[in-house]
Amino acid sequence: MPTDTTNAERTDGVQQPLLEARDVEKGFDDGAVLEGLDLTVEKGELVTLMGPNGVGKSVFLSCLAGSTAPERGEIELFGDRSPTEARSATSVMLQGETIDPDLTGRENLQFYGDLHPRATDDWRALVDRLELTPDLDRPAREYSGGMRRKLELAIALTVDADLYLLDEPTAELDLAMIQIVHDLLLEYREAGKTILVTSHAPLDAQIADRIAFVRDGRTVTTGAPTTLLEALPPVVRIRGAMAPESLFLGDRVFQRGDEIRGFLASETDLTAIENAVEGAREGATVDPDPPSYTDLFNYYTYVQSARGDATRGVGSSVAEATDSAGIAAEPSDPEEAEHR
Ligand SMILES: Nc1ncnc2c1ncn2[C@@H]1O[C@H](COP(=O)(O)OP(=O)(O)OP(=O)(O)O)[C@@H](O)[C@H]1O
Numbered sequence: 527m528p529t530d531t532t533n534a535e536r537t538d539g540v541q542q543p544l545l546e547a548r549d550v551e552k553g554f555d556d557g558a559v560l561e562g563l564d565l566t567v568e569k570g571e572l573v574t575l576m577g578p579n580g581v582g583k584s585v586f587l588s589c590l591a592g593s594t595a596p597e598r599g600e601i602e603l604f605g606d607r608s609p610t611e612a613r614s615a616t617s618v619m620l621q622g623e624t625i626d627p628d629l630t631g632r633e634n635l636q637f638y639g640d641l642h643p644r645a646t647d648d649w650r651a652l653v654d655r656l657e658l659t660p661d662l663d664r665p666a667r668e669y670s671g672g673m674r675r676k677l678e679l680a681i682a683l684t685v686d687a688d689l690y691l692l693d694e695p696t697a698e699l700d701l702a703m704i705q706i707v708h709d710l711l712l713e714y715r716e717a718g719k720t721i722l723v724t725s726h727a728p729l730d731a732q733i734a735d736r737i738a739f740v741r742d743g744r745t746v747t748t749g750a751p752t753t754l755l756e757a758l759p760p761v762v763r764i765r766g767a768m769a770p771e772s773l774f775l776g777d778r779v780f781q782r783g784d785e786i787r788g789f790l791a792s793e794t795d796l797t798a799i800e801n802a803v804e805g806a807r808e809g810a811t812v813d814p815d816p817p818s819y820t821d822l823f824n825y826y827t828y829v830q831s832a833r834g835d836a837t838r839g840v841g842s843s844v845a846e847a848t849d850s851a852g853i854a855a856e857p858s859d860p861e862e863a864e865h866r
Pocket residue numbers: 554555559577578579580581582583584585586725726
């Protein structure tokens with residue numbers, strides 16, 4: 527087993543990122559998917575790559591894993607290795623590409639255990655944690671979507687890799703199981719492993735050291751979850767009434783049950799929104815509300831791009847909107863916030 531495969535230093539002595547992707551482009555017959563995507567992950571980081579369905583998260587992970595070749599751009603892992611050269615130190619979970627449905631869960635684990643040079647016996651403990659042990663001797667074709675996801679994750683995590691590339695490991699899992707997977711990922715991170723996870727679930731934002739949002743084939747922003755939350759424009763919550771979308775940033779509001787949320791544009795304020803909903807329905811309320819991870823996802827997925835402003839980071843346009851709005855959008859406790 528390699529002792530230290532990740533300690534890449536430049537000739538000038540500067541530590542290189544463990545993963546560096548620059549200007550990656552990849553498309554298919556029906557058009558471009560990745561259009562110059564950049565991402566840097568430092569050794570020991572847990573980074574979540576977030577973006578809407580179909581934005582190219584899985585395609586990018588395939589490029590990093592060496593199973594798809596980008597048309598342009600550079601990918602360097604462990605300082606100076608291509609994805610193919612880095613395979614023995616990397617463990618990959620790509621959605622739906624791993625499991626043989628004709629084998630049982632146990633046989634799938636054994637098959638992949640024989641293939642990877644750094645496979646361990648940890649799978650026994652992993653399938654226990656993931657509550658898959660009672661189903662290990664059933665053919666994988668009988669597995670539910672969530673069970674398949676757990677098996678794929680156990681296959682990936684049983685490898686003693688330096689870098690884990692995990693494509694939506696929490697998709698199709700119930701909330702209790704998502705918590706178990708989060709705990710596992712944090713334990714691996716604590717053990718010094720580097721982890722890149724893709725997700726379109728706001729819930730997964732909370733465990734990341736950094737989030738990278740992808741939109742229109744590019745990375746639109748990266749940052750620590752709390753930093754990104756703090757930099758969001760103020761969030762307004764309306765209960766019991768509608769309000770014109772045009773009053774909000776990106777001309778967008780987001781409805782959940784009886785609640786509507788939107789981002790305050792710099793050219794408007796809370797009073798304008800209160801006036802717009804006044805009298806619409808008795809008991810209607812308009813309040814500033816701490817931002818949640820769902821707000822964060824909505825902002826980078828639907829609002830910022832709708833402004834045609836994908837390259838302007840939180841340091842410019844968002845800070846400006848926050849100041850001029852004149853209301854404090856205190857970041858809430860992440861755990862509390864993400865449940866809203
Ligand atoms: N082998 C392929 N041939 C043609 N198109 C493909 C292929 N693989 C992916 N695509 C297309 O690339 C785009 C991005 O797909 P990808 O699976 O990477 O999205 P994603 O961001 O992971 O989405 P999701 O969150 O839904 O999993 C989609 O439009 C998809 O149809």
